[in-house]
Amino acid sequence: MTYSGAVKVGGPADVHELPDLMISKVAVGPMNNNAYLLRCRATDEQLLIDAAAEPETLLRLIGDDGIASVVTTHRHGDHWGALADVVAATGARTYAGAHDAEGIPVATDVLVADGDTIRVGRVELTARHLVGHTPGSIALIYDDPHGHAHVFTGDCLFPGGVGNTWGDPKAFARLVDDVEHKLFDQLSDETWVYPGHGNDTTLGAERPHLAEWRERGW
DSSP, X not given: OOOOOOOOTTSXXXXXXXXXXXXXXXXXXXXXXXXXXXXXXXXXXXXXXXXOSOHHHHHHHHOXXXXXXXXXXXXXXXXXXXXHHHHHHHXXXXXXXXXXXXXXXXXXXXXXXXXXXXXXXXXXXXEEEEOSSSTTEEEXXXXXXXXXXXXEEETSEETTEEOOOTTOHHHXXXXXXXXXXXXXXXXXXXXXXXXXXXXXXXXXXXXXXXXHHHXXXX
């Protein structure tokens, strides 16, 4: 089956099979959050991005092998609603951006800064700190040695624009600057984008619209 990234709450996960990494995407909760399970194909170690909601759904996706870690992309409650239950069931280490951890009511084991590396088995993810949607949002980049990069953007980048900054022009300017300089300027058009809600996209599909986003201010 070809991966599309189109999932719906109550539906099955969609699985993106890469040479070294398997990415399973599932939609959960009343805000249609995306959660991503990453599995290293060499070691079978697993990492979950955003234990957003529906712990029973996430634990079923995780399966009997468990997870080594959970990364929370940012402090908003729809992205950590199942975190306590998932951690209690799996004993996973918790990761979050250093400037958002205080807003997450589950202890963060590892505070993440810009450029930090998070490992899942033999696979390395690079964290990028993006300010504007929240003070400490992080995106995770997997630079596939067999192809192009893959980036998990939380609520900082979606098809059609950057994340919500609630009409704050300074927050918007900071977010669009960070997204442009830390993602678009560093990664190729083929880079696959996995957002916190909704369908996936690529940097190439969004790049032509950066100036339009700046002009409209959201």
